[in-house]
Amino acid sequence: MMGLTSPADPLTSRAALLKAASDLMIERGVIDISLSEIGRRARLNTALVKYYFGGKSGLMLALVRDVLGQALVQMQGLVTMDLDPVTKLKLHIKGVINVYFRYPYVNRLIHAMLLDPVLGEEVAKTISRPLAETQRRLVEDGVRAGLLKPIDPMLFYFIILGACDHLFFSQHALRHAFGVHEIDDQLRRDYTDTLLDMVLNGILLPQGKTG
Amino acid sequence: MMGLTSPADPLTSRAALLKAASDLMIERGVIDISLSEIGRRARLNTALVKYYFGGKSGLMLALVRDVLGQALVQMQGLVTMDLDPVTKLKLHIKGVINVYFRYPYVNRLIHAMLLDPVLGEEVAKTISRPLAETQRRLVEDGVRAGLLKPIDPMLFYFIILGACDHLFFSQHALRHAFGVHEIDDQLRRDYTDTLLDMVLNGILLPQGKTG
Structure with missing residues (x-):
């Protein structure tokens, strides 16, 4: 008892x-x-x-694995799902934003760990490389299906992760420069929709494209 | 003497x-x-x-102003230049990437400063808000000219700054996950071109848009 x-x-x-x-x-x-x-x-x-x-490093590593482990498994599952590649890529990007929304510190924590020679290799092996590999397969499936332009998966990785993370990383800029004190669910949804539309369709209108 | x-x-x-x-x-x-x-x-x-x-905070503030002051003035100058709004927006995004390329620490330094109540207000007043205002005008000019879709300038700010910064912020991920040990001028140019094409045109091919 x-x-x-x-x-x-x-x-x-x-x-x-x-x-x-x-x-x-x-x-x-x-x-x-x-x-x-x-x-x-x-x-x-x-x-x-x-x-x-x-020790503390071990605790932080366990935390990152806890927080991202489930999300990574779900993202890897997406690759083999019977959905069209564009829908998969959308779900992937939404998933990344949702992780940062719930755990706004996780990207910074990973980068602090990547600075450490031993911890860095562990984080790269269990998180960064599997995530990069998942994204590469999602993008390549879309290109192969004739739905997406060919794009370098490495450049795509940094553009997408940076764009997904920055609202959460920059909460202090959000407050200081825009007077917004909280990222609520509506803001998360607006951010996701705006980012997805930009990544997929761009912001140029048809007349802009000819200009 | x-x-x-x-x-x-x-x-x-x-x-x-x-x-x-x-x-x-x-x-x-x-x-x-x-x-x-x-x-x-x-x-x-x-x-x-x-x-x-x-003190050290003052030194860091002076450094951020040194590094970004000139770039901010140039970006503000863009607004009134006799160029079409899409070209201006492209030059703006290139300029942001070039600053992060030369001073990869500057975004993190600004965010560390924004955490401090006194320093934060100073950084917001001299850097974050003027940058946000410049971007807002560039985007709104493009929308008014019928070249860009209406887009929330605040969401645009975080998406663009995050995407521009992340390759430089994540140099350790670049090394650990992709085996790239240096961001050279070619990588900077490829990153800029890929990001600009994604932001303006998106990655969907025409057949993807109908799907």
Whole structure:
């Protein structure tokens, strides 16, 4: 009985530490949070971070895998689904935006990790490369079907990820330059629709194209 | 005579400190550099940072203004030039990419500053808002001329800045996920051309648009 209700219950404590780190990064809009802040928020001894994750880097890696693992699996599943390639690409881009909407810190966290030689290779192997590979297949399927222009998948990767992320990365610019204090669901939808229309159709009107 | 050759010559020392900070951020790919590192690189006493800039924040603010000031003036000049609105918008986007190409740290530095209540207002007033205003006018001129679709300038701002910045922000992903170790001039040009074509024309082929 004791094990089920104890605050040191492994699953609960592990999840509580991950949630505390995630919540703190969302609230503060920065990825620099300390172990002691995480421990205080989770009401757990920070020694448990070392126990479960080997340290703060391990906790952050576990968090990124938690947050993106499910999304990556869904995105990889898209590739083989019986849908037309353009619909797949739209769903992919929506999925990327939804991840950044829920976890606005995740892109910055990944980039901080890519700076570290050991952690960087791990993040590249489990996240960046699978994502790039999924996108490459989605784009190439669309090109092969005669629906999309040939486009370099690497350039596409940086353009799309940057465009998807920037509203969330730049929440402070949103506040300071546009007076918008919160990214609500309506803004997320408007951003998604505008980006999708731009990526697929461009912003030129027919008379612009001849000009 | 002494004043002209002294290492404490005001203009030279001030510029040397700014250049040292800029060079260090480019070389390391991070914006977290210490005053003592800046002093060592410039071969100057760090007390001069306090003297010229009031401290490290002041130095970073001066650097951002140095780097972006000229570019912002040129972009504002575009608005009134006798060119068609689509050409202006293209030149604007090229200009943004060129700034990030030369100073890949500048977008992250601005966002770190926007987090600070006092510095944030200063950066917003001198950089973010003028840039947003310039873009708004360029886009609205294009819409008014019947060349561009109506588009929310705020959403356009985040999509374009994110897309322009991400190749440079994500240099570690470029290395880890694509094996590309340097952004050379050819890659900058390819990125610019691909982004401009996507923004203006989209990636759908005519048969994709009907599908």
